[in-house]
Amino acid sequence: MTNNDILRRLRFIMDYNNSTMAATFALGGLVCSREQIIGWLAKEEDSVFLALEDQALAQFLNGLISSQRGQKEGEQPIAEARLNNNIILRKLKIAFTLRDDDLLALLSLADFRMGKAELSAFFRKPDHPHYRQCQAQVLRNVLKGLQLKLRP
Numbered sequence: 001m002t003n004n005d006i007l008r009r010l011r012f013i014m015d016y017n018n019s020t021m022a023a024t025f026a027l028g029g030l031v032c033s034r035e036q037i038i039g040w041l042a043k044e045e046d047s048v049f050l051a052l053e054d055q056a057l058a059q060f061l062n063g064l065i066s067s068q069r070g071q072k073e074g075e076q077p078i079a080e081a082r083l084n085n086n087i088i089l090r091k092l093k094i095a096f097t098l099r100d101d102d103l104l105a106l107l108s109l110a111d112f113r114m115g116k117a118e119l120s121a122f123f124r125k126p127d128h129p130h131y132r133q134c135q136a137q138v139l140r141n142v143l144k145g146l147q148l149k150l151r152p
Helices: 003-014 018-027 034-041 054-069 085-095 100-109 116-121 136-150
Strands: none
Touching (some): 003 034, 003 136, 018 034, 054 085, 085 136, 100 116, 100 136
16 A cells, blocks of 8 residues: 555545645645645546655644644654554554554454454554554455445
């Protein structure tokens, strides 16, 4: 999954318009234009397509956390320069206040079976012996489950 795919899916799940998208980016610390948002949401074959960089997606996810859970007191979190699926999954878990059972329920909504131990491996530190890289299939099914739950 590309960053643009994730952004498009989150926009649909949250039913955001362009101004709400811009406000969410701004909450994460990125001021962007309407044209940038349209480019990020466009399909790869469109002439206006712009590739969404990791740091910009991280800023959007930080803004999503702030919009869903409220602005954090004090210093705001710094967006990661490099993202992987584990970080994206963790940010989604925080933004939607999901527990492990909630994530497993979302995955089962999307007809994807996974055990609690397998899921917890995604949230461990990378140097932990039981750490596991989150595959795009898992992230895609979590987003599909969120869509089925929030926009049936």
